[in-house]
Amino acid sequence: MCQHPLHEFIAGLPKCEHHVHLEGCLTPELIFQLAARNGVTLPTDDPAFASIEALADRYERFANLDDFLHYYFEGMAVLQSESDFADLAWNYFQKAHSDGVHHAEVFFDPQVHQGRGIPYETIVAGFSAGCKRAESELGLSTRLILCFLRHLPVESANELYETFLASGDYEKGTIHGLGWSSSEVGPPKDMFREIYASAREKDIRLTAHAGEEGDSTYISTALELGAQRIDHGINLIQDPELMKRVAEQNIMLTVCPVSNVKLQCVKSVAEVPIRKFLEAGVKFSINSDDPAYFGAYILDNYCAVQEAHKLSVLEWRIVAENAVQESWIPNERKAELLERITAHVKNYL
Numbered sequence: 001m002c003q004h005p006l007h008e009f010i011a012g013l014p015k016c017e018h019h020v021h022l023e024g025c026l027t028p029e030l031i032f033q034l035a036a037r038n039g040v041t042l043p044t045d046d047p048a049f050a051s052i053e054a055l056a057d058r059y060e061r062f063a064n065l066d067d068f069l070h071y072y073f074e075g076m077a078v079l080q081s082e083s084d085f086a087d088l089a090w091n092y093f094q095k096a097h098s099d100g101v102h103h104a105e106v107f108f109d110p111q112v113h114q115g116r117g118i119p120y121e122t123i124v125a126g127f128s129a130g131c132k133r134a135e136s137e138l139g140l141s142t143r144l145i146l147c148f149l150r151h152l153p154v155e156s157a158n159e160l161y162e163t164f165l166a167s168g169d170y171e172k173g174t175i176h177g178l179g180w181s182s183s184e185v186g187p188p189k190d191m192f193r194e195i196y197a198s199a200r201e202k203d204i205r206l207t208a209h210a211g212e213e214g215d216s217t218y219i220s221t222a223l224e225l226g227a228q229r230i231d232h233g234i235n236l237i238q239d240p241e242l243m244k245r246v247a248e249q250n251i252m253l254t255v256c257p258v259s260n261v262k263l264q265c266v267k268s269v270a271e272v273p274i275r276k277f278l279e280a281g282v283k284f285s286i287n288s289d290d291p292a293y294f295g296a297y298i299l300d301n302y303c304a305v306q307e308a309h310k311l312s313v314l315e316w317r318i319v320a321e322n323a324v325q326e327s328w329i330p331n332e333r334k335a336e337l338l339e340r341i342t343a344h345v346k347n348y349l
């Protein structure tokens with residue numbers, strides 16, 4: 001429970017989460033539990049994997065994005081069966097629901113699992129079963145977004161894109177969009193140019209991690225390639241002209257404040273340019289990214305923003321409504337969620 005006066009209001013505010021990696025919901029406890037159940041040997045040459053406590057302690061000291069990604073990709077090796085993927089997603093949705101999330105758009109990273117011999121179909125069947133359970137048992141709406149990984153050769157992404165197209169998962173509504181993530185600075189900014197050009201022709205929704213560690217040119221490149229949303233995007237403030245264009249074109253940023261601190265992109269949540277975005281009319285949502293690694297789920301992120309930036313009830317209303325408006329859901333669902341926000345806000349004016 002946070003100390004700020006609006007805690008109750010913020011906890012009950014209907015939320016949409018647009019930036020959470022399902023594999024980023026693997027807690028140290030679950031990593032050890034699944035490793036034992038599935039006979040997976042955790043790295044023996046890294047003392048961080050000596051115990052649950054040692055691993056949790058290592059998570060307190062990420063030096064940067066790539067340092068985190070090393071543990072993130074090692075940890076997900078414990079996921080083997082369809083039910084492992086389903087249970088992981090279900091765990092996240094239950095926590096999100098208790099944090100006031102009504103709609104969640106969640107990322108997953110097939111390439112790393114496929115590299116360990118797990119078939120695409122197992123991964124998608126598991127995660128989508130978790131989504132369906134959240135819809136039927138919790139009343140959440142959900143969207144699954146497949147991410148291509150920037151640290152792997154582009155040929156691996158091309159193969160996955162072909163598998164995704166052949167699966168018909170977009171047409172079936174099992175997967176609702178594509179994104180990219182992983183290491184930002186280093187690989188070519190436009191490495192998924194061909195995939196995004198092809199996906200655009202097919203009207204597939206696109207997002208992209210950009211402007212997290214990388215400068216604002218990573219954002220402009222992602223937009224040039226067809227991204228309709230930007231994941232993180234905090235370095236947009238480096239380019240006022242681009243910021244104007246992002247505001248005018250209703251490009252939403254899916255900001256992850258605690259993640260930015262934990263990965264040393266900023267010194268504190270106060271440095272995340274929340275007020276600058278509000279003043280410039282840049283739409284953003286507030287998200288958890290990899291909650292099990294950063295020790296902060298969505299409500300923790302909302303609270304951290306409140307403690308650092310002291311938004312008013314009406315400013316929170318704007319944040320919550322923008323998150324609904326820019327969700328990849330039908331208008332009827334948007335109307336439903338907007339009504340819930342109005343009803344909630346009314347109690348605090």
Ligand SMILES: Nc1ncnc2[nH]cnc12
Pocket residue numbers: 021024065072181182183209212259289290
């Ligand atoms: N914060 C992040 N940035 C890039 N790729 C990621 N994959 C999981 N979390 C990520």
Ligand SMILES: [Zn+2]
Pocket residue numbers: 019021181209231289
């Ligand atoms: Zn992310």
